[in-house]
Amino acid sequence: MKTAVLFSGGKDSTLALDYALRYSKVKCLIGIASENPESFMFHTPSIEFVEKQAECAGLPLILQKTKGVKEKELKDLKAAILKAKKKFKIEGIVTGALASTYQSSRIQAICNSANLECFNPLWQKGQFELLEELQNRKIIAIIGGVFAQGLENFVGKRIDQKFIAEIKPLVEKYSINPAGEGGEFESFVLDAPFFKKKLVIEDCRIVEAGHGSRILKIEKLKVVKK
Amino acid sequence: MILVINTCSEELHYFEFVKPVEEVLRSIKVECKVRHYNELQKKDLIAAEKIIICGTSLKDFQYLKDLKKFSFLKSPDFEKPVLGICAGMQLLCLAFGSALEKSREIGLTDAFFGEPFFSIERKAQVYSLHNSAVKQSKALEKNFKVFARSEHCVQAVKHLQKPFYGVLFHPEVRNRQLIEEFAKD
Structure with missing residues (x-):
């Protein structure tokens, strides 16, 4: 399955990318640059460097800007996902969602309406287990x-x-x-x-x-x- | 040993829909074994004391094309406790002649329990992730008692004669004690 990974450049989305590379064909990364540091959806303090991380990973990046206004930022996320679907013919989205039902249910709903699979390989993972896995995967x-x-x-x-x-x-x-x-x-x-x-x-x-x-x-x- | 049946058609979904169930069982030191329904063998069913049939993703409906793989559920001599989660509940009810209807719930939902279901009673917040649900009908009520509903659909059932339980919501996300109680009951 061709996928895109929602990528913030942090440990969770990088570990999710690691899973995606092992179990799917990753066609691109999607980065959301939020102007709101208190966004409920996107935590990206180093978003300006995501382009460099994508270069390191050797993957194309779709970078979408958002003002980070609650719920409206979801429209920006959907626009980026639809762009990835059109450009790279992706069939699924992979996220680093761990426990937040707020974030994951909104992404699930967007993928559902865009007729895309949604994968959350870190879902419900224990927090220390995640930290250990980062070591094991040498991230x-x-x-x-x-x-x-x-x-x-x-x-x-x-x-x-x-x-x-x-x-x-x-x-x-x-x-x-x-x-x-x-x-x-x-x-x-x-x-x-x-x-x-x-x-x-x-x-x-x-x-x-x-x-x-x-x-x-x-x-x-x-x-x-x- | 509890047999955990994977219904996901994409391997990557195992981590989201099956592994969290395994983790709940491991946390209470209950031995479990995972099998995808395509690899299920008679000896797996014989060896299991109980069975959990897990859910799958919103866009995955392959399990509905493979109902024959779950025909063991309607075998008259099959009496082992079964907990069906989401797709698992649908498979349980379909095996006994129920039908599905379109019903979408994504995220936290309130479920209303008419009677205690394990230790869940009255109103409980549950995590739902489905595009279809078991239709409340005479066909369902012929074999199952409905224990809970949300605003949109049936959320929890138990077979009238057998120890078969079904929940449309995902207890591995919210209400993990339901899995623990089923495992230890």
């Missing part, structure tokens, strides 16, 4: 931004076994989801085994974003050969 991701108490020092750090060990005691202490499903943090993928090239951050700084939030502001990002 290299870093923390691109934190938005919850107790995670301040994780910005820019790699999601690896050390991260998993360090976040475990914080899960109960601060009632956070270890994989960031509640919006506690955002991730950014630099490399994966199926990437033909990889990303290297050449210049970055940590920016305070208020209310304890911190964002990794990437100033210079380079695509390099592997």
